[in-house]
Amino acid sequence: MYTDRGNTTDAVRLTAVRKVYGKRDNTVVALDGVSTRFGRGTFTAIMGPSGSGKSTLLQCAAGLDHPTSGSVLLEDHELSDMNETQLTKLRRERIGFVFQAFNLLPVLTVRQNVTLPLRLAGRKPAKGRVTDVLEQVGLSERSKHRPAELSGGQQQRVAIARALICEPAVIFADEPTGALDTRTARDVLGLLRQSVQTTGQTIVMVTHDPVAASYADRVLFLADGRLAGELFSPTADSIAERMTHLGAWADDVSPPPAATVGELR
Numbered sequence: 001m002y003t004d005r006g007n008t009t010d011a012v013r014l015t016a017v018r019k020v021y022g023k024r025d026n027t028v029v030a031l032d033g034v035s036t037r038f039g040r041g042t043f044t045a046i047m048g049p050s051g052s053g054k055s056t057l058l059q060c061a062a063g064l065d066h067p068t069s070g071s072v073l074l075e076d077h078e079l080s081d082m083n084e085t086q087l088t089k090l091r092r093e094r095i096g097f098v099f100q101a102f103n104l105l106p107v108l109t110v111r112q113n114v115t116l117p118l119r120l121a122g123r124k125p126a127k128g129r130v131t132d133v134l135e136q137v138g139l140s141e142r143s144k145h146r147p148a149e150l151s152g153g154q155q156q157r158v159a160i161a162r163a164l165i166c167e168p169a170v171i172f173a174d175e176p177t178g179a180l181d182t183r184t185a186r187d188v189l190g191l192l193r194q195s196v197q198t199t200g201q202t203i204v205m206v207t208h209d210p211v212a213a214s215y216a217d218r219v220l221f222l223a224d225g226r227l228a229g230e231l232f233s234p235t236a237d238s239i240a241e242r243m244t245h246l247g248a249w250a251d252d253v254s255p256p257p258a259a260t261v262g263e264l265r
Ligand SMILES: Nc1ncnc2c1ncn2[C@@H]1O[C@H](COP(=O)(O)OP(=O)(O)OP(=O)(O)O)[C@@H](O)[C@H]1O
Pocket: 021, 022, 028, 029, 030, 048, 049, 050, 051, 052, 053, 054, 055, 056, 057
């Protein structure tokens, strides 16, 4: 297990990260020299137009993809120095993932799904830890249920519990509320926010939704693979306005009517 967490205040630090896909005259610069840091115990949302590099940033920061150049430091681990085996181990032990599709195993119970990452890492949960995490996400009564017996919001709570169980350095969330209705999404976002406030969890979340992003402490905007500004203590309205200036609203994502943005929270 990686126990040396160093004394840096950053959970993740990216320096001059560049990612180029393709070869020769058929290349796409997905990230063009991105430097930023995600402090411990902070909640950051990443926003930007379609194709601006949000998912690529998340994948590179999480060691799921290799930057073409630049550095990604997760706690004290320089990801570019690590081979696949080391990266897999690091991801299992120090990173939690929450995706739009909940990715739960249907044959396993809630409790078994939550403890799966620990078992894959050959570890046993500390006494009471699973119960605590299930309580944290409000699913104590459902531990023996299978995913198909749960609502979408409850399934995402299981995925969050599974991400929290290892007390990861960071949880990367990619559109975690994309498949949920407004009310359920708000509950799930509140839960993520609460884990930052009460346990000092670090969260980095990609989203298209200004309301979702307003639950974060900071919103990082990307455009054409570069940082295009940030907002601290954001509101849904201030985020929507910034996105409009970035020309972020592609055909598939319409801006929320300004009047309704505030009401959704
Ligand atoms: N595997 C790949 N091969 C080639 N190009 C890629 C690959 N993955 C992403 N890209 C390109 O890199 C750029 C950034 O893509 P990325 O998926 O990171 O954007 P995004 O901001 O997450 O977009 P969206 O909001 O639409 O999901 C895009 O131009 C995309 O087409």
